[in-house]
Amino acid sequence: MKFFIDTANLKDIKKGISIGVVDGVTTNPSLMGQENITNHKSINEHYKKICEMIDGDVSVEVISNNYHDMISEGVLLSKIHKNIIVKVPMGLDGIKAIKFFTDNNIKTNCTLVFSVSQALLASKVGATYISPFIGRLDDIDNDGLNLIKDIKIAYSNYNVKTKILAASIRSGLHISKCSLIGVDCITSPLKHILSLFNHPLTDIGIKKFENDFNRYINK
Ligand code: G3P
Numbered sequence: 001m002k003f004f005i006d007t008a009n010l011k012d013i014k015k016g017i018s019i020g021v022v023d024g025v026t027t028n029p030s031l032m033g034q035e036n037i038t039n040h041k042s043i044n045e046h047y048k049k050i051c052e053m054i055d056g057d058v059s060v061e062v063i064s065n066n067y068h069d070m071i072s073e074g075v076l077l078s079k080i081h082k083n084i085i086v087k088v089p090m091g092l093d094g095i096k097a098i099k100f101f102t103d104n105n106i107k108t109n110c111t112l113v114f115s116v117s118q119a120l121l122a123s124k125v126g127a128t129y130i131s132p133f134i135g136r137l138d139d140i141d142n143d144g145l146n147l148i149k150d151i152k153i154a155y156s157n158y159n160v161k162t163k164i165l166a167a168s169i170r171s172g173l174h175i176s177k178c179s180l181i182g183v184d185c186i187t188s189p190l191k192h193i194l195s196l197f198n199h200p201l202t203d204i205g206i207k208k209f210e211n212d213f214n215r216y217i218n219k
Contacts, residue, residue, distance in 0.1 A: 001178065002185035003193060004057070006167065008032045008046065012190040013053055019193075024056035026131070026167065026187040028087070028111070029063060044080055051081035059109040059129070059187075061087035062097075070097035078106045085109045085128060090118050095125055102126030109165065119151040123162040131187070133168035134178075145174070149181050172196045 002023040005016040008031040016022035027050070037046055047060050058081070062073045070093060074086040078101075086101055087109040088094045098108045102125055109129040110122035114137060122130045132151055134144030148166050155164065163184035169175060172195035178186045 001183060002056075003175075004059075004165065004185055004187035005193065006031070006169070006187040006189050008035050008050070010035075010049060010053070013050060016190050016193060017054055021193065022054070022056075023185070024058060024083075025050050025054060026059040026087070026109070026165070028061050044077075047077070047080050047084065051083040054083070056083065057085045057107070057129075058083045059085040059087040059111075059131075061089075061111065065089070065091075065093065067093040067096050067100075070094065071100055074101055074106065074108075075104075087111050087131075088127075090114075090122065095121050098122065098127050099125040111167070113151075114147070116147070116150050116154050119162075119164075120154060123155065123158075123160045127162050129163045129165040129185070131165050131167040134166055134174055135168035135170040137168075138170065144168070145177050145181070148178060148183060152181050152183065172198075 003021050004024040004026050005013055005022050006026050008027040013025055037043055051058050060077050062070050064070045064073045070088060077086050078084050085107045088097050090110055090112045098110055101108045107128040109131055110127040111131040113119055113130045113132040119130050132147050137144035137147060151164055165185045165187055166178045166183045167187050169186055169188035169192055172192050175186050175188060
């Protein structure tokens with residue numbers, strides 16, 4: 001399972017990469033808004049910096065909400081760097097835009113996926129990735145992981161090539177459950193990736209090894 005880091009923060013990306021478990025980056029307009037970016041030119045420079053940090057896919061989202069503007073924006077974004085994946089929101093215009101990008105060899109990530117039917121539509125037009133949002137479904141008392149399971153079944157039924165990139169991850173448990181479902185990738189904030197390291201028995205075990213070594217050998 002590929003681990004993408006869900007942030008536009010260069011420090012977090014650097015830290016994630018330095019651990020050796022991060023395969024790529026996903027951003028969205030809200031995450032970009034948290035960085036100190038004040039104009040359109042710096043948006044693209046920021047994306048370029050991210051792409052130069054990692055040899056992996058970097059999803060960057062179009063802001064436009066109509067087909068023609070999505071196309072022109074996505075084409076420009078795709079030219080920033082070879083690692084760019086153009087992230088397009090689900091919807092009629094989005095699906096048409098993804099079809100255009102597929103036909104023009106531009107890789108895509110269909111975002112804001114909340115149902116199996118939306119996942120099917122994205123795969124029909126050749127999306128490289130789909131991003132179903134687990135946490136935001138949990139927030140409204142739906143089971144986000146259930147959606148991931150269902151999409152996995154639907155895609156397996158037809159040998160679909162579109163990759164499932166589980167997004168809106170809110171815990172380390174979401175990540176490990178995704179691996180049991182067998183999704184292709186997850187994207188998560190750094191803190192939940194770091195939480196995967198934690199187990200109280202590991203901490204107790206390390207302390208015991210250290211104490212025993214000092215007690216019997218290192219007297
Ligand atoms: O980037 C898409 C997704 O991961 C957003 O997550 O936490 O804003 O629901 P969240």
